[in-house]
Amino acid sequence: MAMPHLGLEIPAFGASAALSAVALGATRIELNALGSYGEGGLTPSHEDLKQFTSTADQRPPLRIMIRPRGPPRSSIASEANGPSQRDFLYSDEEFKEMEASIKEFTNIQLLSADRGDGFVFGVLKEGGHGEGEECARRRRCQVDKERCVRLVRAAQPLKCVFHRAFDEIISCDNATSNGIARRVWETGLEAVADCGFDGILTSGGLGKAVDNMGTLEQIIKKARTLRIEIIIGGGLRTANIERITQQLGLKTQPDSVYLHSACLHGDGSEQINPEEVQGIVALLK
Structure with missing residues (x-):
């Protein structure tokens, strides 16, 4: 019997890119709106879902991004504009839009719990001031459990992933950890589990995974x-x-960890680079 190997999830922007990712060897797809890469991925259209599911007969699990907007434009703090605005803090109207999107996608009945289909989203709320320079610049944040539970319930029985909003929570550790206080990422991880999420997409903090x-x-x-x-x-x-998988010992625990890469050309476009996909797939086997 062949040993299981690490899976590769590719965030695709539009149905065409998703189909290309499957053909190249992706074992899971995160579907985002066409043209939303610069925004970090946004909720795709119903047409994208219909086109993908009608064309990809033997498709892998599909996760749909639920995100009504990208990050706030004034995301860098300065003395002139005060504390920076954090992403993933949503107004009541934006939250209602997220909840409605999940219900609409489930009502289309093109997603399958047995296949492992689901949604990707995350909602934060501010949680008071911590200590240190970083928290003087940006307020601490935490999982908005009330809103996240509502979204998870709306998605049942489909899978739910808490996306890189989790990295915003981790970013508060530098300011609040004093060797005694509990790490905020640990509290955040337990909160995500309490909400009923099945997974977390994270870089281990702001920036690149290899640095965390x-x-x-x-x-x-x-x-x-x-x-x-x-x-x-x-x-x-x-x-x-290879450095990431070896240093973290991932090949010994392929059932609890997944890898996520857009595999783009790096020229600012949303076109998937076949060599990147095939190269990563080969290294994971």
Whole structure:
């Protein structure tokens, strides 16, 4: 019997890109709106879902991004504009839009719980001031459990992944950890589990995964006890995939970890680079 190997999830922008990713060897697809790469991925259209599911007969699991907008434009703090605005904090109207999108996608009845289909989303709320320079610049944040539970319930029985909003929570650790206080990512991880999420997409903090290996190692270990899949994303390429898998010992635990890479050409377009996909797939086997 062949040993299981790590899976590769590709975030695709539009149905055409999703179909290309499947043909190249992706074992899971995150479907985003066409043209939304620069926004970090937004909710796709119903037409994209219909086109993908009608064309890809033997398709892998599909996860649909639920995100009504990209990050706030004034995301960098300065003395002139005060504290920076954090992403993933949504108004009542935006939250209602997210909830409605999930219900609409489930009502189309093109997603299958047995196949492993589901949604990707995350909602934060501000949680008071911490100590230190970073929290003086940006307020602490935490999982908005009330809203997340509502979205998870709306998605049942489909899978739910808490996306890289989790990295915003981790970013508060630098300011609040004093060697005694509990790490905020650990509290956040337990909150995500309490909401009923099946997985978390994370880079182990802001920036690239390869720069956050120590934190990722701790997160993976804790998540395994909570039965939460960790999906590692953020700058994964053929040039660093072996270092990441070896340093974190991922090939010994393929059932609890997944890898996430857009595999784009790097020219600002949303076109998938076949060499990147095939190269990563080969290295994961």
